[in-house]
Every structure is written in structure tokens, then in C-alpha cells.
Amino acid sequence: MLLLSAPFDPGALTPARRPARAYAQVVGAVALLVAAGLGWEWAGTFPALGHALASGAVHGGLLALGWLLATDAASGWSGPVLRLGAMQILVSIIARLQPLGALAFLVVPGALLLEGRRQSRLRAIGLGGARPAHALTGLAAGALLGAHLLVTASRTFGYRPQTGDLPGYLAALAYDVGANALSAEWLFRGAMFSLLWRRWAFWPAALLTTALALLRYLLDPALPHAAEARAGAVFYLSLLGLIGCALRAGSGSLLPGYLAALAFFAAYRMFAP
Amino acid sequence: MIALPAALLVAVALAVAFADQGPASVLRHLYLAPTLWAALARGAIGGGVVGALAGLLHAPVVLPAVERDGLTSQTLDGLLSLGLPIVAGLIVGRLVDGSRARAARLAAVLAIQRRLDGPEALEDKLVGVARELRTALRARRLALLVGADVRTAHLVSVPVGTLVDADSAAAFALASGQRVSSAELAADPRVRTNEPVGPTPLRALALPLVSGAGVVGVMAVEWTGELSRATRAAAEALALHMGLAVANMHLTLRQHHFAEELAEKVTAATTRLRELDQAKTEFLSVVSHELRTPLTALQGFSELLLRSALPADRAQRCLVYLHTEACTLGRIVGELLDLSRIEAGRPLELRPEAVDLAELIERNLEIFAAEHRAHHFHWTSSGAEVALRADPDALDRMVKNLLSNAVKYSPRGGQVCVSACPAVDQPGMIELAVEDDGVGIPADQLPRIFDKYVRVPHPETAATRGLGLGLSLVKALAEAHGGRVEVDSLPGKGSRFRLLLPGANLDF
Numbered sequence: 052m053l054l055l056s057a058p059f060d061p062g063a064l065t066p067a068r069r070p071a072r073a074y075a076q077v078v079g080a081v082a083l084l085v086a087a088g089l090g091w092e093w094a095g096t097f098p099a100l101g102h103a104l105a106s107g108a109v110h111g112g113l114l115a116l117g118w119l120l121a122t123d124a125a126s127g128w129s130g131p132v133l134r135l136g137a138m139q140i141l142v143s144i145i146a147r148l149q150p151l152g153a154l155a156f157l158v159v160p161g162a163l164l165l166e167g168r169r170q171s172r173l174r175a176i177g178l179g180g181a182r183p184a185h186a187l188t189g190l191a192a193g194a195l196l197g198a199h200l201l202v203t204a205s206r207t208f209g210y211r212p213q214t215g216d217l218p219g220y221l222a223a224l225a226y227d228v229g230a231n232a233l234s235a236e237w238l239f240r241g242a243m244f245s246l247l248w249r250r251w252a253f254w255p256a257a258l259l260t261t262a263l264a265l266l267r268y269l270l271d272p273a274l275p276h277a278a279e280a281r282a283g284a285v286f287y288l289s290l291l292g293l294i295g296c297a298l299r300a301g302s303g304s305l306l307p308g309y310l311a312a313l314a315f316f317a318a319y320r321m322f323a324p
Numbered sequence: 325m326i327a328l329p330a331a332l333l334v335a336v337a338l339a340v341a342f343a344d345q346g347p348a349s350v351l352r353h354l355y356l357a358p359t360l361w362a363a364l365a366r367g368a369i370g371g372g373v374v375g376a377l378a379g380l381l382h383a384p385v386v387l388p389a390v391e392r393d394g395l396t397s398q399t400l401d402g403l404l405s406l407g408l409p410i411v412a413g414l415i416v417g418r419l420v421d422g423s424r425a426r427a428a429r430l431a432a433v434l435a436i437q438r439r440l441d442g443p444e445a446l447e448d449k450l451v452g453v454a455r456e457l458r459t460a461l462r463a464r465r466l467a468l469l470v471g472a473d474v475r476t477a478h479l480v481s482v483p484v485g486t487l488v489d490a491d492s493a494a495a496f497a498l499a500s501g502q503r504v505s506s507a508e509l510a511a512d513p514r515v516r517t518n519e520p521v522g523p524t525p526l527r528a529l530a531l532p533l534v535s536g537a538g539v540v541g542v543m544a545v546e547w548t549g550e551l552s553r554a555t556r557a558a559a560e561a562l563a564l565h566m567g568l569a570v571a572n573m574h575l576t577l578r579q580h581h582f583a584e585e586l587a588e589k590v591t592a593a594t595t596r597l598r599e600l601d602q603a604k605t606e607f608l609s610v611v612s613h614e615l616r617t618p619l620t621a622l623q624g625f626s627e628l629l630l631r632s633a634l635p636a637d638r639a640q641r642c643l644v645y646l647h648t649e650a651c652t653l654g655r656i657v658g659e660l661l662d663l664s665r666i667e668a669g670r671p672l673e674l675r676p677e678a679v680d681l682a683e684l685i686e687r688n689l690e691i692f693a694a695e696h697r698a699h700h701f702h703w704t705s706s707g708a709e710v711a712l713r714a715d716p717d718a719l720d721r722m723v724k725n726l727l728s729n730a731v732k733y734s735p736r737g738g739q740v741c742v743s744a745c746p747a748v749d750q751p752g753m754i755e756l757a758v759e760d761d762g763v764g765i766p767a768d769q770l771p772r773i774f775d776k777y778v779r780v781p782h783p784e785t786a787a788t789r790g791l792g793l794g795l796s797l798v799k800a801l802a803e804a805h806g807g808r809v810e811v812d813s814l815p816g817k818g819s820r821f822r823l824l825l826p827g828a829n830l831d832f
Contacts, residue, residue: 052465052486053509054530054544055479057517059493061504065513175521199380207387249508249525253550290376300549303523 073124074116077132081112084140099147106230107143111136113234113267114163120242121176131166138162142229146222153222156229163233176241181304189307190314192294197318200287204322208279212321223320224313232312239264240295240308253300261292291315326366329358329374337381347386347402355382359409363417367424371413378409425554432460433565440573449573450480453566458482461559463545464526467494470533470541470570474498477541494544497530501539504530509546527551531563535571603777603792610792614656618649625649658721659793662800663776672804674715678828681710681719681744681754688723689742698736706745710754711828718801719825725794726758726821733782734762734818746827753807753824761818770811774799798823 085108091101115132122128138159146153167173181189204210213220227233239260247256265288268274274284295308336354343351355378363371386402393399439452450468458466467486471477474495479488488495493504493515506512509526510519526548533541543563547555625642628634634642665672682705689701712719730740739761747755765773769780777792795809798821802809806826813819 052467052481052544052546053515053517053519053526054493054504054528054546055467055469055481055486055488056492057515057519058489058491059496059504060491060514060516061496061502063514171520175523177523179523195380199383202384203387206384207391245523249511249521251507252552300524 070124073119073128077112077115077119080136081108081115084108100144103143103147104140107140108136110143110230110234111139113238114139117176117234117238117242120238120246122170122172125170125172131170135159135163135166139230146226150218150222153225156225159229160233163237176237176245177299177303177305178241179304181302181306185298185302185304185307186310189298189302189310192298193291193311193314194318196287196291196294196311197315200283200315201318201321204283210322214321220320224317227313227316227320232309232316235264235267236295236305236309236312239267239292240299241305244296244299248300253296257293257296257300260296261289264292265289287315287319326362326370326374329362329365329370330377332358332361333374333377333381336378340382340385346398347382347389347405348398349385352382352402352405355405355409356412359413360416363413364420366417367421368414368417371415371417371420372410373413375410375413378413379406382406422554425558428460429558429561432456432562435460436562436565436569440569441576446573446577447478447480450478451482453569454480454482457543457545457562457566460562461545461555462547464548465546467544468541468566469494469498469544472498472538472540493528494530494542497532497544498539498542501532501534503532504528522548524548529556529559531560533563533567533570535567537571540567540570540574600777603779606779607777607792611656611660615653618653618656621649622646622653655721659797662797663793666796666800667776672718672801674718674804676713676715676805679712679714679716679719681712681756684716684720685723685742685744685756688720688727692727692731692740696731699731699734700737700739702739702741704741704743706743710744710746712754712825713828714805714825715801718805722798722801722823723756725798726756726823729794729821730758730760730762730819734760738762747824750824752827754827756823756825757820758823759818759820764815764817764819765811765813766815770813773811774809 085105088101088103088105088108091104092098094101114135118132118135119128142155142159145155164178167178201212205212243263244256244260247259250256265285268284268288269281274280291312294311298307298311299305301307333355336351336358339354340349340351343349345351359371359375359378362374382402383406386399386406389402390399435456436453439449439456442449442452444452450470454466454468457463457468465481465483465486467479467481469477469479469488474488474490477488477498479486493506496502497504506515506528507525508521509515509528510517510521526546528544528546530542530544532539533543543559543566545559625646629639629642629646662672685703689703693699693701727740727742731738734740741759742757743759744754744756747753763782765780772778773780774795776796778796779792799809802823802825807824810822810824811819812822
């Protein structure tokens with residue numbers, strides 16, 4: 052029991068602030084890569100690859116920010132961050148080159164786990180297994196939200212689930228597995244929520260984390276611009292974010308929230324073009 | 325359980341869907357039933373989750389109507405009914421949580437009080453209390469440090485096996501009376517630990533237990549995960565109660581000790597009073613007999629002298645007997661007078677003068693040897709001058725009492741050794757020792773033998789007569805002379821009385 056056994060110094064100062072330089076380097080690199088990708092896309096020569104570069108850079112940047120937050124930018128951060136970022140860009144480009152190339156996204160979670168095993172601090176953000184009951188709860192919560200989305204959107208706005216383009220659907224799912232849901236869980240429910248929850252109570256930490264995650268999705272150019280789609284994104288992604296935080300807090304693992312996000316996006320992708 | 329309210333919720337949703345009465349269907353109010361059920365059963369979390377599910381299930385009915393008809397009174401009513409269950413579930417659940425927390429706190433306080441009032445040892449009581457507190461606060465670990473000093477305080481922890489560091493947070497709270505709170509103990513810069521930060525925060529509180537007497541202990545609690553305000557408030561309230569309870573427990577323990585001591589003293593005093601009463605009764609019986617014996621002789625011989633014309637030699641013998649018995653009577657009366665003086669706290673009247681101790685001892689030994697022919701008396705003089713300045717009568721009585729005692733408590737044929745010399749270990753004092761090989765005195769009786777009326781019971785000396793005053797008089801007379809009397813004895817081996825009196829060159 053640390054209250055009794057660990058030496059205590061009431062006047063000890065809080066540790067030095069996180070090195071802003073590392074964050075600046077990551078943000079700067081991501082900005083450059085996104086600009087290069089968008090420029091490439093704008094130039095019109097293989098625009099899909101330019102888009103893939105920008106998209107991979109954004110998701111790699113989200114993973115990198117999560118890494119820096121989780122490890123307090125401890126020395127040796129650049130290696131894993133560069134490898135993960137490069138992998139995100141690479142699989143993003145591969146996904147654009149081949150219809151089934153998106154399956155390359157499936158290697159990203161494994162690579163992240165391998166990198167994470169070498170850094171003991173990442174245990175603190177929930178990079179570990181979960182009990183089956185928690186994992187099932189996550190799946191059920193995501194499935195419920197997804198089912199609700201399907202029913203509400205189809206009854207209210209006349210959206211119809213598309214079942215014809217299976218390769219496209221699978222590619223979108225793979226993108227969620229290796230980029231979309233993964234980076235969101237890693238950064239928002241993993242690094243950010245863990246950091247904030249360690250200082251605050253659950254609700255302030257969960258609300259701020261969910262708000263930031265929502266902002267990330269609202270800024271995503273892939274989100275449909277229709278008003279009902281944006282309203283639906285606010286509603287469902289808020290609920291999904293709060294559920295993810297609750298699952299992270301209750302299980303001590305990112306896995307249930309990740310499964311909830313995958314289940315929800317599995318339903319959402321049925322509407323995707 | 326939340327499964328049954330959830331099932332009822334689905335049933336209500338199906339009923340609303342089949343009734344198909346639009347967003348303002350009267351059946352929508354039925355969503356409140358499973359929501360409130362869940363709130364009553366599982367508190368705010370249950371009520372909130374089921375309320376949110378109710379809103380979600382009702383949304384496919386309301387939203388298409390909003391899309392189709394716009395914002396009418398009916399669709400507005402439907403929209404409000406989306407949020408109503410969750411609000412109701414949260415409010416009712418929060419009230420339920422609050423009342424449960426208060427009930428749990430009250431139950432914990434009662435359980436703690438019962439534990440502390442119980443008959444167990446202090447350590448067991450504190451372990452029981454720590455368990456109650458840990459359960460009430462749903463803590464991962466809880467420890468109680470009871471005492472004002474960390475080095476001597478009682479420590480109980482649940483689970484057991486915690487050691488206390490003198491520089492720990494709990495020790496700081498104990499020494500300073502300040503609470504220590506940490507939102508994540510493993511990452512707290514004030515705590516020096518190598519324990520890795522886990523995925524769930526380790527919240528901690530070290531609360532000083534304060535009573536009117538100051539800080540009487542510390543309650544250290546660690547939680548994993550969320551620490552609600554209600555739980556924190558409960559911990560603070562319980563710590564406050566614990567402070568008072570510990571102070572009460574200390575008072576109760578002190579009271580018990582005091583009562584036990586008092587009972588022991590009363591018992592001892594009662595026993596002593598009974599012994600004194602018994603001794604006085606015996607004393608009266610003995611003294612009556614002791615007085616009666618010489619009086620009877622005095623009466624008998626005087627009547628004989630008055631009524632009969634005795635021949636001169638027989639009359640002479642009668643007069644000798646009369647004189648002897650009168651002397652015995654005088655000695656008894658003298659002892660009784662001395663006793664009454666001692667009991668009244670008046671000083672004994674002494675007329676000090678130079679006394680030749682050797683001559684006094686030899687004279688007494690002759691008398692005793694004549695009276696007790698079965699005993700063997702040995703007299704050893706150091707050869708050095710053993711002159712005293714003392715009251716001759718008092719000194720004579722002391723010697724007679726010691727010799728009488730030695731004779732009484734030694735068997736026929738026993739040895740009585742008397743010696744007198746300057747005390748080696750007490751410069752300026754003269755030592756007179758009387759040693760016998762009698763029954764001896766048990767060690768537990770030694771402190772009492774100089775008390776009045778005390779006669780050490782022994783089967784071999786049960787028939788021995790005496791007032792139980794001799795040794796107490798010796799002690800009083802020795803102290804009146806500025807000396808003292810000591811005894812060494814072994815049961816079955818004999819006793820040695822050592823009378824120490826100031827020499828002739830010392831005044832008393």
C-alpha cells in the first residue's frame with residue numbers, strides 16, 4: 052500500500068512540462084506531409100496517391116500524438132513514431148493502388164502492439180487484453196448503436212443500406228480496423244482519456260475527450276456534408292465516444308471500446324458510397 | 325439487475341411500434357416504468373443507461389415524424405419524450421444512490437461502533453473495523469494507523485501485510501494532521517515509488533483521525549478507478565467518526581483499566597480488613613487468655629496467702645510466683661500500651677543511656693536457656709566493643725521478642741544462635757543477629773511479618789501462643805532508636821533476624 056510504504060515528500064514539485072519540441076516536430080511533419088499529399092492531389096497526377104499520402108499522414112500523426120502523450124515524449128520516441136507513421140502512409144497508398152490493398156490496414160494493429168510491447172508506459176493507456184465479458188459488452192454496445200443508426204437513418208431519411216459492393220465494404224472495414232477506429236481509440240480513449248482521468252473525475256475527462264474526438268470527425272473531409280449526416284455524426288459519435296470512455300474505464304483496456312467502434316462503423320459503412 | 329428492465333423496455337418499444345400512434349403516443353409514457361425500475365435497482369448508472377436506451381428505441385418513431393411533419397406540437401412532444409426517460413432515470417437513480425450511500429454510511433458507523441464496543445482484543449477490533457470501512461467505501465486497500473506516533477501506533481490493513489515507512493504519506497498525515505489526497509498515486513510526484521502506472525488510476529486518501537485530544541491516528545484508503553464525490557465525502561465522514569470512536573475506545577480502555585485496578589485494590593483492602601478483623605478477634609482471644617493466666621495465678625496465690633497461714637518457705641515461694649506473674653502481666657500490659665501508642669501515632673517514650681549489649685544478651689540467654697532447656701543457645705561476640713546508647717527496657721524487649729520468636733518457631737532441640745558486632749555494611753551501626761533453624765517463613769509472607777497481629781500459619785507451630793505483636797514492636801522500637809530490623813528466611817531452613825541499631829557514638 053503506497054500510502055504507507057512509499058516515501059512521501061509533500062513539497063515535491065510536479066515534473067517538468069512535456070517537451071513541446073517533440074510535439075512540434077510531429078505536427079510539423081504531419082502538416083508538411085498533408086500539404087504535400089493535398090498538393091499532389093491538386094496537381095492531378097495520380098491524385099488518389101496524394102490523397103492516400105495525406106490520409107496516411109493524418110492517421111500516422113494521430114498515432115504519433117498518442118504515443119507522445121502516453122510516453123510523455125520519453126527518449127526513444129522517434130523510432131516507433133516514424134515506423135508507425137511510415138506504415139500508415141504505406142498501407143494507405145497500398146489501399147489506393149489495389150481494390151483489396153486495403154487489407155494491408157489489418158497489419159497496423161499488430162504492428163502497433165509489437166511497438167507498444169517494448170514501451171512499458173503504454174500499459175497505462177490500456178494497451179492490454181480485456182476480459183471476454185468486457186469485449187462482448189463493447190461489441191454489443193457498438194452493434195446496438197449501429198443497428199439504431201441503420202433503423203433511424205433508413206426510416207427517417209430514406210437511406211438504404213448498400214450490399215452490392217462487398218470489396219468496397221471490406222476495404223472500408225479494413226480502413227476502420229487499421230486507421231480510423233484504431234487511431235481514434237489510441238489517441239482519444241487511450242492517451243488522452245487516460246491522461247485526463249488520472250487527474251480528473253470520469254465525466255470531465257470523458258466529455259473533453261469525446262468533444263475532441265468529435266471535432267476530429269467533424270473536420271474529416273470524408274464526412275458527408277448533408278446536415279442530417281453531421282447531426283447524426285454529432286449524436287452517434289458522442290454516444291460512441293462516451294461509451295468508449297466508459298468501456299475503457301470499466302475494463303482497463305482499449306479493446307472493448309475499439310470493438311464497439313468497429314461494430315458501429317461496420318453498420319455505418321453500409322451507407323457509405 | 326438491469327436485464328429485466330431492459331426486456332420490459334423492448335416490450336414497450338414493440339408495443340409503441342405496433343400501436344403506430346405516432347411520436348406522441350400515450351404508450352410512450354410506459355418507457356418510464358423500466359427506466360425507473362432500473363434506477364431503483366441500479367442507481368444513476370442503471371437509470372441513465374435504460375433511459376438512454378428508451379430514448380434510442382423511441383427515436384425511430386419520433387425522427388421520421390419530425391422529418392415528415394416538421395416541428396408540430398405532437399413532434400415536439402415526441403422529441404421531449406426522447407430525453408425525458410434519461411433525465412428521469414438519472415435523477416431518480418442519483419436520489420437512490422444518495423440514499424443508499426447514506427444508509428451504507430450509517431450502517432458502517434453502527435458496525436464500527438459495535439466492533440469497537442465488542443469484547444475482542446484491540447487488534448481484532450481494529451481489523452474488524454478496517455474490514456467494515458473497506459466494504460463501506462468499496463476500497464481496494466484500507467489501513468488504520470491508531471496512535472499518535474507512527475513508530476508505536478497500531479497498524480491494521482486490509483488486505484494484511486503492509487509495512488509502514490516513517491516518511492510515508494500516512495506518517496505525514498499523522499504527524500501534521502493534514503489530509504493527503506492523490507488522484508493517481510503511482511504517478512504522484514510527491515510519492516517516490518517504482519510501481520508502474522496501471523491502466524486504471526490508483527486514487528488515495530490519507531485522512532487524519534482527529535478527536536478532542538488531537539490526531540489519534542490515520543485512515544489510509546486506496547481505490548482503483550473512479551472515486552466519486554459521495555465516496556470521498558463518505559470517507560471523510562467515516563474518518564471523523566473513527567477519530568471520535570478511537571478516542572472513545574481509548575477512554576473506555578482507560579476506564580476498564582481503572583475499574584480493574586480499583587477492583588483489585590478494593591479486593592485487597594477487603595481481604596486485608598478481613599485479615600485484620602480476624603487477627604483482632606484472635607488477638608482479643610489470645611490477649612484475654614494471656615492476661616487471664618497471670619491473673620489467675622495472682623488470684624490463686626494471693627488467696628492462698630490470705631486464707632492460710634503458710635509456712636515461711638512456702639509463703640516465700642508463693643511471693644516469688646506472685647512476683648513472676650505480676651512481671652508477666654506488666655510485660656503484657658507494657659506491650660499493649662506500646663501498641664496503643666504506635667496505633668495512635670504517638671512516639672514511644674524512650675530513655676536512652678549507655679547499654680552494654682553483650683551483658684544484656686548474656687543475661688537474656690541465661691533466662692531463656694533456663695526456661696527452654698530443650699533448645700541450644702549459642703552466643704557469639706565479635707570481641708569488639710558493642711556499646712549502645714539505647715533505652716535499656718526497649719532494647720531488652722527487642723532482644724526478648726527476637727529470642728522468643730526464635731524459640732517459638734524452631735523445633736525442640738533446635739539451635740538458636742545470637743551474635744553481636746559492628747555492622748560491616750553499615751558504618752556506625754551495631755548489628756544484633758538472632759538465627760534459628762526453625763520452620764522458616766514463606767517468601768510471600770516476608771513483607772507482612774512486621775505488621776501487627778500477623779502470625780504466619782504453619783502446621784508445626786499452630787499450637788504456639790502469641791499476640792502477633794512481637795515483631796511489629798521490635799520494628800517500631802528499632803525505628804524509634806534510628807535503626808531497623810531485617811529478615812532473611814527460607815521455608816524449612818530457618819530464619820535470621822538482623823537488628824541494626826546506632827552505636828554509642830551515634831545519636832538517635
